[in-house]
Each structure stands twice: as structure tokens, then as C-alpha cells.
Amino acid sequence: MREPQTHERMNGETRLHLCVGDPIAQVKSPEGLTREFAAREVNAVCVPAHVPADSLVAFMAAAKHTRNVDGLVITVPHKFSAFAHCEVTSERARIVGAINVMRRERDCRWFGDMTDGIALLVALRERGFDPKASTALLAGAGGAGSAVALALVEAGISELAICDVDAARRDALIGRLKALGTRVGVHAGAPDPSGYAVVVNATPAGMAPGDPLPLDADRIDQRAFVADLISRPVMTPLLLAARTRGASIVTGEDMFAPQKKILVDFLLGAPV
């Protein structure tokens, strides 16, 4: 089947989903979600919106009053601050305190969710990772890192070590996870991956040339799964080192494949 051209699909009735971030050039959602809408024969597009942090409040007010804006995909640095702009949120978004997507409900309230964790978990499982009784090391307790921690804990890992240069943020995340009453051993950890079955980088270290490694890559276990949430470059120095050591790797692109389906399901109103 021939896929319709943009201008055949774009018209006055097209529904909008805005991908909101700063910077914006690196985001994958406009292409990926627009492709996904087209595949589902929905007259909707995802367009980038380059919004600095100090303009977010004004942007949200306007987006909510623009009647053909049905959804927002939220990326760095807005995942925490956008949470306050939702009238309703999923439980996992409340636990994390951050969202990566919000949609307009039929009653016009905005419903926010945080799908970064489950998207990574799908990508890990697709590569053969079994979370049951596995141990995990997470670097980075920001919005995406918190979502990953929650998804791993809910998937049944046995132990989760978290490191972050910001000790207060790290301990706050540990506290929120413990408050769930989980049996998983959640604790602060060193950036030493030896012995961990899954190792996740949710820090920005690796985006810029010359960045230090987020953890000691020389000590990655050969049987480990190593994931990096950075989308550009696809092969970060951490992933290159992990591959050299024989570990299985999950790139930001690998994670985006399930993520785009999860986001479009959510934006079109299906239960996630």
C-alpha cells in the first residue's frame, strides 16, 4: 500500500501532538510518532516545539487552549515541571513525580503518564533479559532514571543499586521506592557494574564528546545487559565499551522502537 504524502495527510482537520523540549533537534518523536499515526491511518502529526524552561508555563496555557492539540510528548528538561500541568496522572507518574506524555481527555482534563521505564523494559525483554531475581545498577535518578527504577522494581528484580552525583536526589528516589513496600533491596550504590545483570545509564554523560563515562565500564559483566537512554549518539562510549566486553546492549534507539508504539497507544486513548 502506498503511504500518503505529508500534504495529502496534513490539512485543516489534522490533530496535533507537540514534542516539547530544549534542545529539540535531537528528538525522535516527530518522525517516529508521525510515522506511527500514518500507519494507523489517523490524521495526526507529531511536531517539535522548542520551548525553553522559562517559557513552559506560557506554552502550556496556550497549548491547552489550542483546540486541535490533543497531546504533548515531554522531554528534557521539562519532565518534572510538566507534571504540575496535568489535572490527572497515572500512578507510576505520581510515584516518579514526572511525566513524558500527556493527553487531552474527553472531559478536557489533561492526563499525564510516564512511559520511559516500561519502554526500556520492553526493549530489554525483547533482547532476552528476564528481570525476575536479577540485580540492577542504575546511574541517574532524574525523570527517566526514576521511571526506569520503578519499572525494574515492579518487574520483579531482586536488588537495585542507584548512583547519582546528586546524593539528595538519589536518596529521595530510594525513599519513594521503599515507600511502595517493595521486597526489592533498593540502596545507594557505587558506579561499579561488576556482578550486576542489568546496568542502565540515565545520566546525560555520553551525549557530548569527551564526557566522562557514567560508570566504570571496565567492570561490566560479560553476561550483563547494558542500556543507555541517550538518543544521540546512538552508540555512546558506555555502549561501545560494553559491546567490547561481550555484554548485550540496548541503545536509546532500541528503546524508542517500543516507546513510540506505547506513546501513540496512550495519545490515542488506549489503556497502557
Next chain:
Amino acid sequence: MREPQTHERMNGETRLHLCVGDPIAQVKSPEGLTREFAAREVNAVCVPAHVPADSLVAFMAAAKHTRNVDGLVITVPHKFSAFAHCEVTSERARIVGAINVMRRERDCRWFGDMTDGIALLVALRERGFDPKASTALLAGAGGAGSAVALALVEAGISELAICDVDAARRDALIGRLKALGTRVGVHAGAPDPSGYAVVVNATPAGMAPGDPLPLDADRIDQRAFVADLISRPVMTPLLLAARTRGASIVTGEDMFAPQKKILVDFLLGAPV
């Protein structure tokens, strides 16, 4: 040459031009301008933004702070109110007091223009109309009507009669045109097209089924050019009557063909 698909063209670097109106479903710019950007190999799209009048101020503030929004195409009912949101305007926009397009300049000021008049004039000329020494009847002294009046006067017609149910608005337009020091005889007129070389409907009469005709179609001259600015339906009752009487007609769609090129030239920064 194969034209690229939306998702090949839409990405994080795509520049946005928003078509702002209420209602929005009928607008042609999202399809037409997106097609035009693609033909020029520019990574930009035009997307619809359904903005009610009471949200325009908030919308403008947010659009101006969204760094990848480079332009706005303004349609009903915002053509007059958007004028105040421009820091710089063309002379013709100032005379009309309304705009239909604005772009972000390199110095970040917003520059507004009103191209409805010249777009109609191009469409009329393409069909063989010569404005020199012609007489014109215009129904409707709103934003688009004012722009048409100015373009006809500047193109060298000999006489312009204007009718509008709002006499104050009609007379204000006549006053602004006379203030230009033009030699054209500009005056209030009856909705009687007999004897006029060009007849333009710039009222909304004809958009909805059962609307009254904007002028006495039975008295259209056989040699006349009759234009209707309504975009949907393409063949309005006025145009159907004009065609029956043997007149040459210009539809809203005919006018949009030059309009989309004029708008993209302006949005990409070329002098119009």
C-alpha cells in the same frame, strides 16, 4: 523525483509555521504550504492551530517563545487582532489595519504582511483581467475585503464601489483609501453589479447553505470577472450565478494557488 514522506521530512529540526484560526477545519494552508515547503526542499511544515478569539493573546505569547516557530498564517477571525502582535508591518498591512501572515525576523521581531489583495489580483490577471481603467464593486470591508480594495486601487482601476452592511466599517475603509491621495473614485455603492468590470465578494455570505447572495447576481455583466474569497464551498451560489450569466469566475481555490507561493516567499524571507 520521488517526494519524501512526512516522517522522512518531519524530525526534531523541522521548522513550524502555524495556521491560526477559528474554525480551522476548512483552511487550505496546512496542505498547500507544506507541499510548497517540500517542493522547495525546506524542512518546514504548516500545521493548523485551532485558536478561539479569547485565547489569541496567550497563544501569541507562547508561539513567539517557541523557538522553532518561524511563521504564522492568520485567518478568520484573527486578521485584525493579530496586527497588534506584530512589531513591524508592511505599508499595505498598516493601511488595511490587518494581517494574514507574520514571520520571525533575524532580530526576533515579528513582521506582519497582508497578502490577500495581491493574491486575488494575481489570480484575476492570470484569467485575463486588466485592472487599468476598470471599474470594481467590492462587497465586504473586513480584513480580506480591505486588502482587496487596496490592491485594486494600487493596480490602477478607475472606480471602486464598496458595500457592507456595516456602514461605519465601509466608510472607514473608504476614508483610509481616500487618505492615500489616490485618483481612483472610491465611494459607497449598492450591491448592484451591473456595469462593473470586476465584482468581488469578501463577505461570508455563501459559506453556509441558505445564505442570501451578497449582491444582486441577476445583474452581473456578461463580460465581468466575478471573484469570491470563500474557500468552502469552492463554487458559491454567487459564482454559480455568475457562470450561468457567462461571466469569468475566480474561486477561493483559484486565489489560493498564487497565495500559497506568496505566503511561502514571505515566510522564507523573500521580499514580496
